[in-house]
Amino acid sequence: MTSSPTPTPFPPRSPRSHRLAALDAARLYLCTDARTEQGDLEAFLHAAYEGGVDIIQLRDKRLEAREEIAALGLLARIAAEHGRMFAVNDRADIALLVGADVFHVGQGDLTTAQARTVLGPEVVIGRSTHSLAQAREAAEDPGLDYFCVGPVWATPTKPGRPAVGLDLVADAAEIGNKPWFAIGGIDVERVGQVRAAGAERVVVVRAITQAARPRDAAAMLRNALVG
Template structure:
């Protein structure tokens, strides 16, 4: 059933404006263990999260769609963005604001062919070369750079450290996010000092006893640190 919460401006211009203003991006699973997906999403968005991506590799398509419908309504109720990971068919069915792919997933041209021009496209990058390629791709609207530090959410993927963050910060012309192991105030300070203006986190919010308070604290610290640059 369509609700008022699911109705908002989903034009490319509106989505791009929200992306440009975004600072805090959270990736979460469907919280099947906790059984609190609606409550978590409400708290995270209310706490200041700008984009939430559902990333749960264990979900069948129907269950993923059900979880994404909950995410879509929460995002639109708060005037924020929601993101679908990897599956263009699912992104199309749910009317995703954002579609995010990895290096081995659909090309940007393939994603556009399926999803059209209004959706925001993001790509994961793990080196300066990959970030440069994303920056040069006219179809990519934002990209993530990392993991800056090793993280259990990406087992086996080596950390790239802060040097690529420093390099990208001097050349980027579109929104980009530092990602990977940003789970403490000290690490947040390091990544901001290296030039990051936006971050993606997982456990710093999903693993918090109070996700809303954790999000608000991160957002406040990020804004303060940016202001001190």
């Protein structure tokens, strides 16, 4: 008789109240792939959290489910070691399985009600928005905990998605009833512009994933956000 594989031991997660407090304090959110080409996912995740990243989302469409779950097991452990949060994109079943702190969806993904049906009340849920109407809808959705606005600048991580510009960032700042993040083409040189437009929080990808020293890149972004 063949024995079943041992389940991945995911660390226990914080209650919702702690997650919401961490979200409110968060300033720097990183999206990364599984670093398959570099082969340095564990070291990279430690470096990003040490540099000041508050939330790390693993987003890698190339991974099969088992590979994604294994990578998320590593992310969950490292996030717990640093006392930070981690996020799952799009897949509510995987988010439930790995005990994600944060679940993020796009405009065409699960509705908030559908996500809550799968994940329950404890998980922090966020949604991407690309217009003022979408941002207002997200802000008014009682089931959503945060939203993202962008892409502020065109970015190869979202091919074909037109830039929304800084005007939408300024408009989102006027809504102001829940945490929100600016996203899209943001790096340390542009942080000042999004801050001036009213954003207190940003999501980045290449500014850290393509940095020669990810810890230093994260620290510079953090300092630019809170300085």
